[in-house]
Amino acid sequence: MFELFAFLAIVILGVLLSDTRTRLKRAEKILAETIGKPGAAQGTAKATVAKAKPAADPQSEATTVIAARAAAKDSAPLPALTQKQGQIASAPGGVDARPSPPPAPESKTPATPAKPAPPANLSARFEDLFGKTLPIWAGGITLAIAGVLIVRYAIDLGFFARVFTPGVQVLAGILFGLALVGAAEYAWRNESRVRDLRVAQALSGAGVATLYAAIMVAANIYGLIGPLLAFFALALVTASALALSLRFGPPSALLGLAGGLAAPALVGALEPNVPLLAVYLSLTIGALTGVARMRGWPWLALAALVGGAGWSAWMILLGGAFDTLGSLSIGGYVLLLGIAIPLLAYDGPRAALLRGAAAIVGALQLALLVAYAGFAPLHWGLFALLAAAGQWLAWRESKLAMVPTTSLALSILLIALWPDPTLFWFSLVGLSLASIHALPLLARLWAPPADLRRTLELCALALALPLVAKWQWWDMPDGALALVALVGGLLLATAIARGWRVEGRAADRRFAWLTGTAAALIALALVLTLPVWLAAVAVALVAAALLPFGRMAGDRRIEWIAVGFFGAALVGLIATPRALDELPRLASGTEMASAEAFLRWAALTLGALLFAVRAERRVVLCLGQGFAAALAYGAAAQLLPATLLVLVPALGIGALLLAARRFGLGRVGIGAAILAAIALGWAAMPVAFWAGKAALSLAGVPMLIDGGILAVDELVRRLALPALICAVPLWLQRETLPRWLSVGGMAIAGAIGVVAVHTLYRLGFAALVGDDFVATGIAQRLVWETLLIGLGWLLWRRGITIGAQVLVIAGTAHALVYGLVLHNPLWAQQAVGGWPLVNLLAPLFLLPWFGLRLAGKMVSPASARLDRGIQLLTMLLIATFARASLRQLFHGSLLVEAGVAPAENILRSLLILLLAIGFLLWGIRQHHRDWRLASLLLMLGAVGKVFVFDASGLEGLLRIGSFVALGFSLIGIGWLYSRQLRAAGPPPEIDEPGIGGA
Numbered sequence: 001m002f003e004l005f006a007f008l009a010i011v012i013l014g015v016l017l018s019d020t021r022t023r024l025k026r027a028e029k030i031l032a033e034t035i036g037k038p039g040a041a042q043g044t045a046k047a048t049v050a051k052a053k054p055a056a057d058p059q060s061e062a063t064t065v066i067a068a069r070a071a072a073k074d075s076a077p078l079p080a081l082t083q084k085q086g087q088i089a090s091a092p093g094g095v096d097a098r099p100s101p102p103p104a105p106e107s108k109t110p111a112t113p114a115k116p117a118p119p120a121n122l123s124a125r126f127e128d129l130f131g132k133t134l135p136i137w138a139g140g141i142t143l144a145i146a147g148v149l150i151v152r153y154a155i156d157l158g159f160f161a162r163v164f165t166p167g168v169q170v171l172a173g174i175l176f177g178l179a180l181v182g183a184a185e186y187a188w189r190n191e192s193r194v195r196d197l198r199v200a201q202a203l204s205g206a207g208v209a210t211l212y213a214a215i216m217v218a219a220n221i222y223g224l225i226g227p228l229l230a231f232f233a234l235a236l237v238t239a240s241a242l243a244l245s246l247r248f249g250p251p252s253a254l255l256g257l258a259g260g261l262a263a264p265a266l267v268g269a270l271e272p273n274v275p276l277l278a279v280y281l282s283l284t285i286g287a288l289t290g291v292a293r294m295r296g297w298p299w300l301a302l303a304a305l306v307g308g309a310g311w312s313a314w315m316i317l318l319g320g321a322f323d324t325l326g327s328l329s330i331g332g333y334v335l336l337l338g339i340a341i342p343l344l345a346y347d348g349p350r351a352a353l354l355r356g357a358a359a360i361v362g363a364l365q366l367a368l369l370v371a372y373a374g375f376a377p378l379h380w381g382l383f384a385l386l387a388a389a390g391q392w393l394a395w396r397e398s399k400l401a402m403v404p405t406t407s408l409a410l411s412i413l414l415i416a417l418w419p420d421p422t423l424f425w426f427s428l429v430g431l432s433l434a435s436i437h438a439l440p441l442l443a444r445l446w447a448p449p450a451d452l453r454r455t456l457e458l459c460a461l462a463l464a465l466p467l468v469a470k471w472q473w474w475d476m477p478d479g480a481l482a483l484v485a486l487v488g489g490l491l492l493a494t495a496i497a498r499g500w501r502v503e504g505r506a507a508d509r510r511f512a513w514l515t516g517t518a519a520a521l522i523a524l525a526l527v528l529t530l531p532v533w534l535a536a537v538a539v540a541l542v543a544a545a546l547l548p549f550g551r552m553a554g555d556r557r558i559e560w561i562a563v564g565f566f567g568a569a570l571v572g573l574i575a576t577p578r579a580l581d582e583l584p585r586l587a588s589g590t591e592m593a594s595a596e597a598f599l600r601w602a603a604l605t606l607g608a609l610l611f612a613v614r615a616e617r618r619v620v621l622c623l624g625q626g627f628a629a630a631l632a633y634g635a636a637a638q639l640l641p642a643t644l645l646v647l648v649p650a651l652g653i654g655a656l657l658l659a660a661r662r663f664g665l666g667r668v669g670i671g672a673a674i675l676a677a678i679a680l681g682w683a684a685m686p687v688a689f690w691a692g693k694a695a696l697s698l699a700g701v702p703m704l705i706d707g708g709i710l711a712v713d714e715l716v717r718r719l720a721l722p723a724l725i726c727a728v729p730l731w732l733q734r735e736t737l738p739r740w741l742s743v744g745g746m747a748i749a750g751a752i753g754v755v756a757v758h759t760l761y762r763l764g765f766a767a768l769v770g771d772d773f774v775a776t777g778i779a780q781r782l783v784w785e786t787l788l789i790g791l792g793w794l795l796w797r798r799g800i801t802i803g804a805q806v807l808v809i810a811g812t813a814h815a816l817v818y819g820l821v822l823h824n825p826l827w828a829q830q831a832v833g834g835w836p837l838v839n840l841l842a843p844l845f846l847l848p849w850f851g852l853r854l855a856g857k858m859v860s861p862a863s864a865r866l867d868r869g870i871q872l873l874t875m876l877l878i879a880t881f882a883r884a885s886l887r888q889l890f891h892g893s894l895l896v897e898a899g900v901a902p903a904e905n906i907l908r909s910l911l912i913l914l915l916a917i918g919f920l921l922w923g924i925r926q927h928h929r930d931w932r933l934a935s936l937l938l939m940l941g942a943v944g945k946v947f948v949f950d951a952s953g954l955e956g957l958l959r960i961g962s963f964v965a966l967g968f969s970l971i972g973i974g975w976l977y978s979r980q981l982r983a984a985g986p987p988p989e990i991d992e993p994g995i996g997g998a
Contacts, residue, residue, distance in 0.1 A: 173214035181244065211237045238284060245291055250300075274315055278329035281311050282336050289341050298354075301341075305358055308337045312365050322373040330369060331382030338362020339389045352399030359390055359403040367410045375418050380429045384436060387411065391440045401453060408437045408457055412464045416471055426472060430465075437461055438491060445510075446499045455510040458495055459517040462488035466524060482528035489521035505555070512557040519546055519565060533596055536572035539565055540607040547614055556616060563620055566611065569604060570627070586634060589642035601635035612671070622670045629656075629671035633678055643717060649679035650722035657729035661736055676748075679726070682718050683752055685709055690755050700822050702773045705762045712763060719756035723749045743802070750803070754810075758784065774829045774894075778840045781819055782847060785811045789851045796858055805858050812851030819844055820877075826884055831893040841888060845881040849874055868930065875919065875934050882911055912938050 225233070245251075285308040292301035312334050342358040366386050370379040390403040411433040418426070441458045466485040470476060496514050505511050519542050526538035543565035550558030574583065582597045608631055611624030629652060636648045652675040656668040689709050697703040727749040734742045761784060769776050788811030796804035825832050825841070833839030852870045859866060887895045890904045916938035923931030 174211060177211035177214060184244075211240075239287065245295070250297065254300075274326040275329040277311075277315070278333040281308055282333055285337065286341060302354065305337055305341065308333075308341075309361055309365070312337060313368070316365060316369050316372055322369075322376070322379075324378060327369070327373060327376070327378050327382070331366065331379070331385070334362050334365050334369070335382070335386055335389065338365075338386060339393065352397055355393065355397075356400045356403050359386075359393060359400065360406045362386055363390065363403070363407050363410055367414055370414055371417065375414075375421070377425060377429075380425075380432075383411075383414070384429075384432055387433060387436045391436060395440060395444070401451070404437060404440070405453065405457055408461060411437065412460075412468060416468050418472065421472060423473075430468070434461060434465070442491075442495055442498065445495055446502045450508060450510065452510055452513070455495075455513050459492065459513055462491050462517060462521060466521070478528040482525040485521045485525040485528070489518045489525065492518035492521070500553075506553070509557065511553070511555055512561060515546070515549070515553075515555075515558055516561045516564075519561065523565065523568075533576070533578055533600065535576070536569045536600060537603040539572055540569035540604050543569060544607045544610050547610060551614070551616070559616060559620060563611070563623070566604075566607060566627075569607065573600060573604060582634075582638060585637040589637060589640055589645040591641055593639045597638040598635055601631055601638055605631040605635055612667075621667075625668065625670035626674045629674040630678070633675065643713075646682050646717045647721060647725070649675040649682065650725040653679065653726050654729045657733055657737075661733065665737065665741075676726075679722050680748075683722065686714060686718050686759075687752065687755055690759055697818070698822075702777070703762070704771065704773070705759055705766070710759050710763075712760065715756045715759050719752050720760070723753035723756060727753065746803075750806075761787075775831050777823060778819065778825065778830050778832060778844055781814070781823075782840065782843050785815045785819070785847055785851075786843075787811075788814065789847065789854065793854060796854075801858065805855070808851055808855050808858065812848055812855060815844075815848040815851060816873075820848065820880065824880075825895045826880070826887065827896060829894060829896055832884070832888055832895065834893045836889050837885065839888060839893075841881060841884050845877045845884075849877050871928065871930055875931065879915055879938075882915060883908075886911055912941055 285304045288304035289301040292298060292304070312330065315330050315333075338359045338361060342355040363383075363386055366379075366383045370376075370383050373379045387404070387407040390400075390407045393400045394404045415426075415430055415433070421429075438458065438461055441454050441461075445454050445458065465488040466481055469484045470481055492514050496511065496518065499505055499508075499511060499514075502508070523539050523542040526541065527535045530538050543562045546558055546562035546565060550556065550562060573579065578597065578600075582594075582601070585597075605628055608624050608628035611620055612628050613624070615621045615624055632652065633648055637645055640648065653672050656672040656675070660668050660672075686709050693703045693705075727746060730737070730742055730745045730749065734746075737745075762780070765776070765780050765783065769779065788807050792804045792807030792809075792811065794804075795801075795807065822828070823830050825844075832841050832844070852873055856866060856870050884895060886904065886907055890901055891897045916935045918935075919931045919938060920935035923929065923933075923935060
């Protein structure tokens with residue numbers, strides 16, 4: 001027991017030290033203000049006159065005055081003390097009861113201002129604190145401890161026991177405490193002699209502590225009085241301490257706070273009935289908060305409420321008295337602490353925060369009471385009463401808005417945690433709490449200022465209705481749960497209707513929140529009512545309804561909400577078990593149509609189409625177009641087999657391109673692009689397979705088509721027909737569509753068509769002629785190249801320049817690369833025919849020459865470099881054709897057979913000489929220096945061959961003939977150069993300038 005009082009003494013000492021420091025700061029502030037006032041000069045002059053007296057000290061007088069004023073502020077309710085402190089004496093005694101004389105008339109001569117008193121330094125403050133202030137408080141605490149020690153001394157040594165009985169000893173302690181209180185009263189009444197109010201405060205605090213100790217010793221040690229009597233005695237001491245605090249200040253109040261809250265525990269009164277304890281605590285805390293409000297001590301009221309909250313938590317968690325009277329007592333006590341007392345105790349800038357905190361703590365404690373007491377109707381009623389009180393507080397003061405918010409959250413949590421409720425009580429409690437929270441929210445939802453919190457609370461309440469109902473009644477029928485969801489939706493619809501005519505509603509996000517939440521509840525009700533396979537359709541219907549509702553409301557945010565619901569419908573479409581059957585049909589079609597699947601996809605298609613037509617934002621329009629096209633394809637996939645499904649994207653593209661003439665490309669472009677992507681997906685496999693074989697053919701590997709994915713029916717369905725169906729509207733709309741679109745679309749369609757036609761041609765040629773690459777390779781390539789170049793020539797004649805150029809260049813390049821580079825019969829096994837001159841060599845070399853000439857004519861105007869390149873390739877083609885023809889004359893169809901006959905060798909030299917002469921004559925006639933230079937190169941080659949190879953490899957007449965032919969050829973060429981050019985004069989050269997004649 002001694003340790004407890006020692007601890008309390010230390011705590012009280014700390015509080016008193018803090019209070020003393022605050023008083024000193026306040027005195028210094030008032031002193032500084034007094035010196036700085038205009039009348040300070042006069043007061044300083046009076047102080048100077050008084051300084052001439054031997055015992056006068058102006059600074060100590062001023063300090064005494066300031067201290068008296070500070071004390072008067074704390075004891076304002078007592079007029080006697082206020083009157084004493086308001087009479088300042090002029091004698092060196094400090095305080096005089098006589099009234100102050102009237103002020104002297106103001107002198108016309110201005111008084112000389114005196115220097116202000118220097119501020120107290122650290123040493124002066126230290127001396128004042130530890131020499132003047134602390135000893136008084138320490139003395140009071142020492143006297144309180146002395147009272148405790150008197151009783152303990154009597155117990156330990158038995159000194160008083162030999163003289164006094166235990167009752168007399170306790171009575172002595174009580175008398176000692178009363179004597180200390182009487183001494184405090186004497187010190188207060190004779191303040192002029194004591195000159196320090198803290199003496200009275202210390203004595204009164206020591207007296208109250210001694211009385212507490214005497215009563216506890218009488219009850220707990222000697223057993224002289226029972227717990228109930230001790231309980232009332234302590235209550236009487238607490239009331240006395242509070243009354244003394246009105247006269248003597250905080251020390252008595254602190255002791256009353258500590259003793260009043262600790263009394264039930266100190267006398268062992270934890271087991272008594274809860275109602276009595278609740279009444280006692282209510283009266284004690286009410287008295288403490290009343291004293292706190294009268295004296296302006298908010299810390300006292302806060303401490304009292306914190307202690308009271310601790311007692312209420314103990315009564316709920318450990319008390320266990322949950323009968324009717326006990327529950328009513330605890331509930332009333334919590335309501336008093338959470339609602340009534342904070343309204344009376346707190347006043348000031350932070351009053352709303354403290355009141356809100358008290359109400360929230362009260363709501364939490366009543367929630368604990370409901371949970372611990374088994375969710376009985378009585379406890380639900382108490383909680384509902386506190387919830388209603390919280391609504392009243394929020395209505396009365398807007399700063400307490402968090403109180404009903406917390407109450408709503410606790411209501412939802414408690415109802416969710418209610419174990420095994422009956423339907424009647426669950427419905428009654430749920431509807432009661434919902435009404436308590438919903439009706440005030442509806443009443444003030446649109447009242448200024450705009451507050452999103454109220455809207456969110458109402459939305460949370462509406463959403464909680466079906467969720468909590470399903471959580472508590474897991475086997476609740478879907479129809480009943482849908483009805484509960486509709487009730488929540490109706491609640492939000494009422495809020496929407498009340499705010500429909502509110503000014504500025506279109507820019508108020510509260511309306512969008514209400515609309516989105518109500519739509520979610522309606523969608524939930526539809527999903528619960530309709531069959532499961534129609535869940536996505538139900539959500540899509542809500543999304544479709546939100547779009548015109550947003551336009552009608554003038555709130556563009558609702559359009560995004562509608563987009564969100566449509567996204568949820570898409571998730572419902574592909575996230576259900578039926579999607580496992582429906583999604584694979586997008587790539588393979590179906591052999592058996594499904595009406596339910598078609599209805600699901602078609603309904604969402606119509607919803608997306610509505611967004612594509614009626615949306616206001618451009619991005620939503622584009623999203624609607626894209627999803628409408630994709631979903632329409634998905635709907636078709638639920639009905640059609642793959643042979644027909646593959647044509648749906650192309651048909652859709654054609655229809656949308658034709659519709660672009662009336663509605664504009666912006667209304668159909670995204671949909672056409674989505675369908676084009678789907679069509680390309682169908683074409684991707686055969687095109688990739690063909691591209692792989694084409695890439696290998698560039699390495700010399702024969703491109704053999706063996707069916708499979710490149711079978712005729714696959715090519716027609718996947719490539720040929722879609723390309724044709726897309727190309728026709730592109731061609732018809734070429735004048736109205738953007739050039740990039742028409743050209744790019746035609747290029748893609750043309751490329752896919754060329755792949756299809758090429759593959760079909762290869763399959764057809766192999767079927768008619770055979771697939772022997774050696775025997776039919778040249779013929780197969782010649783026919784294909786002739787088709788390309790010929791079609792390009794026809795397009796050129798019709799004025800379609802771009803298409804013509806592409807085809808001619810492609811055919812010519814194919815002829816040069818595959819016919820003359822990769823599979824040239826001079827070094828590759830390619831049959832050219834057995835007849836001399838009447839074989840495939842002429843078209844093999846003539847067709848690329850014709851393609852080069854035609855490509856040169858298509859370029860207008862043709863550049864000199866392009867023409868020179870064509871001339872050089874022409875010379876190369878002629879020379880190669882001559883050599884291949886000579887080789888065919890000796891070796892037949894396959895030119896790669898080994899060996900060279902002597903006659904063939906002589907004819908090679910002769911052929912080179914003839915080509916040199918021919919090039920020279922053509923160059924002279926056409927005034928092409930390149931031809932003449934090529935002639936000279938051929939002649940040099942012939943000379944080198946004759947002297948290097950023929951001279952060593954030939955014998956007899958063949959060697960002689962070779963040299964004779966070379967000699968006459970050289971003479972003839974020289975004669976032509978000298979004679980023909982001299983006779984014609986310097987002709988105009990068409991080759992590059994700066995190159996002289998030969």
